[in-house]
Amino acid sequence: MLGIYDNEMKLEFVSKSSNEAFARISVAAFASQLDPSIDELADIKTAVSEAVTNCIIHGYENTIGIVKVECKLKSNWIEIQVSDNGKGIEDIELAKRPLYTTKANLERSGMGFTIMESFMDELKIESIPNMGTKVTMKKYITPLDDKNNENMSIANQSKQKEGI
Amino acid sequence: MECIYVPQDKLLTIKIAEEIDENVVKKLRRKIDNEITRFMPRKVIFDFSNVSFMDSAGIGMLLGRYKVIRMLGGNLELCHVNKQIEKIFEISGILKIIPLIKDNEIYEYGGKNVGNI
Ligand SMILES: Nc1ncnc2c1ncn2[C@@H]1O[C@H](COP(=O)(O)OP(=O)(O)O)[C@@H](O)[C@H]1O
Ligand SMILES: [Mg+2]
Numbered sequence: 324m325l326g327i328y329d330n331e332m333k334l335e336f337v338s339k340s341s342n343e344a345f346a347r348i349s350v351a352a353f354a355s356q357l358d359p360s361i362d363e364l365a366d367i368k369t370a371v372s373e374a375v376t377n378c379i380i381h382g383y384e385n386t387i388g389i390v391k392v393e394c395k396l397k398s399n400w401i402e403i404q405v406s407d408n409g410k411g412i413e414d415i416e417l418a419k420r421p422l423y424t425t426k427a428n429l430e431r432s433g434m435g436f437t438i439m440e441s442f443m444d445e446l447k448i449e450s451i452p453n454m455g456t457k458v459t460m461k462k463y464i465t466p467l468d469d470k471n472n473e474n475m476s477i478a479n480q481s482k483q484k485e486g487i
Numbered sequence: 488m489e490c491i492y493v494p495q496d497k498l499l500t501i502k503i504a505e506e507i508d509e510n511v512v513k514k515l516r517r518k519i520d521n522e523i524t525r526f527m528p529r530k531v532i533f534d535f536s537n538v539s540f541m542d543s544a545g546i547g548m549l550l551g552r553y554k555v556i557r558m559l560g561g562n563l564e565l566c567h568v569n570k571q572i573e574k575i576f577e578i579s580g581i582l583k584i585i586p587l588i589k590d591n592e593i594y595e596y597g598g599k600n601v602g603n604i
Contacts, residue, residue, distance in 0.1 A: 340510035347540075365540075365571040372542040376509045421579075430512070432546035434579050441578055 327397070330356065334392040338383040338407070340376075346392055347371040353394050354401050357464040366442035367401070367462060373435040374405035374458045380426065382409025382456055400444075402461045411452035419448065490522055491598040497529035497561075500598065504537035507545040518604045519552055526601075528561050532588070536567035545572075546579045553585055564588045 332353050336342045347368040354367050371392070378390045393404040412418045419440070424433035440446045445461040465473075489502040501519060505511045523531065533549070535541075549563075556563045566588045568576065576582050 340508075340513075343508045343510050344506060362571065368540065369542050369571065369575070372508055372540075376542065376544065380509060430516070430547035430551040432543045432550065432579060434543040434546055434575075437578060438543055438575060442574075 328395045329397045331393070331395045333394075335389055338379045338386070338388045338390050340379055342390070343372055343375050343379070346375045346390070350392060350394060350403060354396070354464075357396060357399065357401060358467045358470075359464045360470060363462065363464055367403070370439045370442045370460055370462075371403060371405065373439050374403075374460070377435055377458075378405060378407035378409065378456070380429070380431075382407035382411075384410065399466055400461055400463045402459065404457060404459045406455060406457040408455040411454055411456055412448070412450040413452055415448050415450055488518065488604050490601050490604060492526055492528070492601040493598040497526070498532070498598065499523070499526050499528035499530070500532040500534055501604075502534040502537060506540040507538060507548065508540070508542050509544040512544045512548040516548055516551065520555060522602075522604060523552070523555060523559065523561075527559055528556075530562050530564065531556050532564050532566055534567050535565060535569065535572060538572065539569070541572045541575060543575070543579070546575065546581055549581060549585060 334346065334349055336345065350371045351364050351368050354364065359367070375390055375392065379385065382388065388407060388409055391404075391406045395402045417423055419436045420433075421437045422433040424431040427433075436446070436448070439458070439460060443460040443462045447459040448456070449459075450456040488504050491500040491502070492498070499522065501522060503515070505515060507515065531552075553563050563585050564587070565585060568587060573587070576587070
């Protein structure tokens with residue numbers, strides 16, 4: 324499996340709502356080897372939760388199917404692919420619009436793709452009606468050194484303010 | 488989840504203690520609506536201090552509760568929301584109709600715990 328990436332993993336699970344937490348926690352655990360900040364990790368968890376939930380409630384419409392999550396990482400980024408073999412999306416541009424949902428009756432907000440887009444650095448949606456949907460997301464993680472430098476400069480600034 | 492009620496103000500505070508996703512909202516919706524119809528409050532506050540995670544399922548759930556509460560003549564506010572969840576509220580624009588209050592002064596009014604749901 325190992326090729327040009329530093330690490331890879333693959334998860335497959337049955338399309339049950341109770342697996343949403345399992346999926347986002349697993350991906351977060353895998354991503355933690357890049358030393359992400361708490362905020363970066365929270366962004367990843369939220370985006371994975373959105374993508375996996377979509378497979379379960381829209382792709383399979385709560386019937387039984389398999390959801391796949393594949394992660395690849397390299398020095399400062401993680402790529403996450405979430406896919407189903409479900410219903411598919413007719414019009415991807417329309418589906419991406421904020422507040423657009425085909426399940427308003429279930430109190431869906433239509434904000435899933437908007438959240439994935441704003442929490443991750445790249446988002447690609449591929450779908451074929453009646454074949455399935457694949458969402459690929461990528462996030463760059465600020466290397467630990469830069470984070471430390473940032474913290475140092477914040478600390479220095481506040482010291483300067485305090486006149487230390 | 489802890490429910491605190493202040494009768495003289497008809498103020499109901501619900502301390503949600505869950506990771507809010509699609510799986511959890513089904514149960515949450517039912518429990519919260521039960522409390523709302525039980526007290527018919529003038530104001531409802533959802534306290535998020537024990538919510539460590541929420542995705543867009545939470546937005547749908549909150550808008551749904553907002554509609555129920557408004558229909559019964561009450562208002563809905565939120566408090567103690569963490570930074571990540573606040574980002575989700577901001578993206579969705581929900582704070583325009585369901586405001587975030589900075590400090591929940593409920594205990595000063597002598598609210599009582601009326602049950603854990
Ligand atoms: N995996 C999927 N399979 C089929 N349809 C999907 C999938 N993901 C998203 N969609 C479609 O895109 C719409 C928008 O998705 P999203 O932004 O997550 O909002 P919501 O989930 O609240 O409806 C959904 O209502 C659905 O019609
Ligand atoms: Mg969604």
